[in-house]
Every structure is written in C-alpha cells, then in structure tokens.
Amino acid sequence: MIERVSRTLVRRVLAAALLTGALFCGRFALAGAASLQEMLDGALAPSAAPALLGPITSAGRVGWECKPERAAASARAHDAELPADPSTP
Amino acid sequence: MRVLLLVALLAQLTATAGTAQTYSPSTPLPRTTSVPALRSFAIAREVEERFKLGIDAESRGDWKAAVPEFDRIVALNPGEPKGSTAQYDLAIAYANLQRNDDAARALHAAIALDSGFLAAMANLIAVDLARGDLREARKIADRYVALDPDSARALYSRGIVALQSGDATTAREDFGKLLHANPSYAVAHYDLALAEERLGRFEAAERELLSALALAPAYARARFALGVVLLREGEHAAARNAFARATLDASGDPALKNIAAAMRDSIKAP
Numbered sequence: 001m002i003e004r005v006s007r008t009l010v011r012r013v014l015a016a017a018l019l020t021g022a023l024f025c026g027r028f029a030l031a032g033a034a035s036l037q038e039m040l041d042g043a044l045a046p047s048a049a050p051a052l053l054g055p056i057t058s059a060g061r062v063g064w065e066c067k068p069e070r071a072a073a074s075a076r077a078h079d080a081e082l083p084a085d086p087s088t089p
Numbered sequence: 090m091r092v093l094l095l096v097a098l099l100a101q102l103t104a105t106a107g108t109a110q111t112y113s114p115s116t117p118l119p120r121t122t123s124v125p126a127l128r129s130f131a132i133a134r135e136v137e138e139r140f141k142l143g144i145d146a147e148s149r150g151d152w153k154a155a156v157p158e159f160d161r162i163v164a165l166n167p168g169e170p171k172g173s174t175a176q177y178d179l180a181i182a183y184a185n186l187q188r189n190d191d192a193a194r195a196l197h198a199a200i201a202l203d204s205g206f207l208a209a210m211a212n213l214i215a216v217d218l219a220r221g222d223l224r225e226a227r228k229i230a231d232r233y234v235a236l237d238p239d240s241a242r243a244l245y246s247r248g249i250v251a252l253q254s255g256d257a258t259t260a261r262e263d264f265g266k267l268l269h270a271n272p273s274y275a276v277a278h279y280d281l282a283l284a285e286e287r288l289g290r291f292e293a294a295e296r297e298l299l300s301a302l303a304l305a306p307a308y309a310r311a312r313f314a315l316g317v318v319l320l321r322e323g324e325h326a327a328a329r330n331a332f333a334r335a336t337l338d339a340s341g342d343p344a345l346k347n348i349a350a351a352m353r354d355s356i357k358a359p
C-alpha cells in the first residue's frame with residue numbers, strides 16, 4: 001500500500017518537474033529569441049539628428065540672407081549641414 | 090624743376106585719394122536732446138554691442154559668457170528680426186551647455202516672434218530629439234515641412250523623427266523625396282532602407298542599402314543593416330559575409346563591431 005502511494009507520488013513529482021522544466025526552457029528560448037530581435041532592432045538605429053545650425057549676427061539676417069537660414073531652406077543635402085556620408089574624406 | 094614738383098604733388102594727392110576711405114560710425118551720432126530719443130539710441134547701441142560680444146563668445150565656444158549677452162538683448166526687447174535672432178542665439182548657447190529645456194523655450198520664443206524662422210525650427214527639432222520629446226519634435230517638423238516642402242533639412246529631420254517614433258510610412262515618404270533631389274546622399278539611402286525594413290519590404294531595403302554601400306563602401310552601419318535584411322530574407326551565407334565585412338569596417342564603433350562579430354559567429358559557415 002505504502003509502496004503504491006510512494007510510486008504514484010514519485011510519478012507525480014517527476015511529471016511536475018518535467019512540466020516545470022519544459023515551461024522554463026520554453027520561456028528561456030522565447031526570451032533568447034526576443035533579446036536577439038531586440039538586439040537587432042537596437043542595432044538598426046536611424047542616423048543621427050543634424051547638428052545645430054550656427055549663430056546669426058544682428059546684421060546677418062538682413063533680407064534673410066544669412067548662412068543658417070539658407071542651410072535650413074536649401075533643397076541640396078550638401079548645403080543643408082546634414083550628417084556627412086561615412087566614407088566622405 | 091617746378092613742373093617736376095607739381096607732378097610729384099599731384100601723384101601724391103591721387104594716391105592719397107585712392108587709399109583714404111571715410112567710415113561712418115556704426116551707430117549714428119545722436120543729434121537730439123530728447124530723453125526718450127537718447128534712451129532709444131543707447132538701447133540700440135547696447136543691442137549691437139551685446140550681439141558682437143555674444144557672437145564672439147559663441148565662436149570661441151564660451152557658451153557661459155554668451156548666455157548673459159543674449160539674455161540682456163532679450164530683456165531689452167528689440168524689434169524684429171533682432172528679438173527672434175537673440176532668442177535663437179541664446180538657444181544655441183543653452184543647447185551647448187546641455188540646458189535643452191531652456192534652449193527649447195528660447196527657440197519657441199524665436200518662432201513666436203517670427204513664424205517663418207526656418208533655422209529656429211531646424212534647431213528646435215534637434216533640441217527636442219536630444220531631450221527625447223518626439224511628440225514636440227514631430228509637431229515642429231510637420232510645420233517645417235509645410236513651410237518649405239523642398240528643404241533637405243526639413244525632410245531629413247522629419248524622417249529621423251518619424252523613424253524614432255515608429256512612423257515608417259512618413260519616414261519612407263520623406264527620405265524618398267529627399268533622395269529624389271539628392272540621389273548621391275548615402276545616409277538617406279540607409280534611413281530609407283530602415284523604413285522599408287520596418288514596413289517588411291525587404292527587397293526594397295536591400296536595394297537601398299546596396300545603393301548606400303555603392304556610394305560609401307566603408308559605411309559599417311549600412312553593411313550591418315544589409316546583413317540583418319539578408320538574414321530576414323533567409324540568405325544566411327550572404328548575411329554572414331555582410332556581418333564579417335561590417336566587423337572590419339566598424340573599427341571606430343566598438344558597439345557595432347561587437348554586435349556584428351556576434352551576428353557573424355552565430356551563423357554557421359557553409
């Protein structure tokens with residue numbers, strides 16, 4: 001009688017341990033996949049924000065012909081003071 | 090002898106007339122005894138002088154010295170465009186002192202004084218991004234693009250804000266438009282590729298990254314992104330090669346170098 005109870009108990013404990021183990025493994029696997037995804041997403045970061053445009057003198061804004069204002073309105077990326085291409089010497 | 094002397098004298102006079110130049114004073118001399126008029130002259134003079142001192146301080150990177158000069162001009166409340174210009178210059182000093190909230194406040198004041206001040210909008214977006222206020226940055230970027238739809242900086246700035254806030258559709262439109270006018274700008278190809286990747290358009294992303302790399306072959310971040318896109322497309326061997334190349338090219342960026350090496354090593358060699 002005692003033997004039958006202990007066998008049942010061992011089976012139940014073993015099943016519970018296996019189930020818990022499976023759940024933990026699945027959880028870790030999911031966490032691993034999620035962290036890889038996060039790692040890749042984090043590495044695919046957008047380029048930097050453009051640097052601040054420079055100061056304007058009191059005379060420099062006459063007729064809005066000052067350099068920062070021209071840079072802000074330019075259609076050419078080169079004149080807009082945007083981040084430089086990485087290979088540009 | 091007399092003729093020679095006369096010729097020499099005339100030559101001297103001509104040379105003097107050629108080099109001499111009269112200078113008008115930067116501020117006209119007051120020709121009044123009226124107290125309000127004299128006060129107004131004094132204020133105008135102070136504004137001019139403080140602008141010079143403030144700009145000199147900013148050009149030598151002495152941001153702390155620049156702040157009180159522009160602060161004083163703002164307090165003197167000069168007319169436009171000097172009022173908004175002083176706020177704009179004050180914001181530059183604040184931003185360089187990492188006082189981004191103060192910088193944003195000054196730039197808002199500049200734009201309130203002059204609603205078409207594009208340089209102030211451009212700098213406000215950069216300041217908002219630095220202080221992590223994406224909502225405010227997007228509001229200003231929308232206004233900037235509406236005022237000048239062809240401005241490269243407006244399109245780039247809104248594209249970056251859109252990418253950072255998860256609006257890949259707007260980023261795709263803005264970088265696409267920027268590239269239409271500037272097809273050889275590699276950075277914009279990279280950012281357009283990120284927008285395409287986020288929209289699940291992997292082929293388009295790959296195309297843009299290859300364009301970026303054709304323009305800038307040592308562009309490590311673009312090479313790494315190409316590896317990610319190839320991985321998503323199931324091209325493991327090509328992805329491994331891209332990560333390996335990114336590891337070599339990212340020598341100046343240790344974080345990118347490490348992650349590229351980890352990605353390269355996580356893919357089994359064929």
